[in-house]
Amino acid sequence: MSEITIIAIPLVLGIVGFVYLLLGLFGYHPKPIRLHLTISGICFFLLFTYLIVGYFYTTPSVSLPLF
Structure with missing residues (x-):
C-alpha cells in the first residue's frame, strides 16, 4: 500500500463517520436519523478494524502478548 492510501483510508x-454522527445526533427528520447513526457506526467499526489489523500487521510476532 502506498503512503497516501495508508493515511487516506482512516x-x-x-x-x-463524524459527519454522519453529527447528522444523526442533531438531525431534524426522525427517519434518516437511524440511517445516519448506522452509517456512522459502520464507519467507526471499519476504522477500529483498520487500526487493529494495522497494529497486528506492523508489530513483530515476538512482541505480541500471548493470551
Whole structure:
C-alpha cells in the first residue's frame, strides 16, 4: 500500500463517520436519523478494524502478548 492510501483510508472513515454522527445526533427528520447513526457506526467499526489489523500487521510476532 502506498503512503497516501495508508493515511487516506482512516482519514476518510473518520471524517465520514463524524459527519454522519453529527447528522444523526442533531438531525431534524426522525427517519434518516437511524440511517445516519448506522452509517456512522459502520464507519467507526471499519476504522477500529483498520487500526487493529494495522497494529497486528506492523508489530513483530515476538512482541505480541500471548493470551
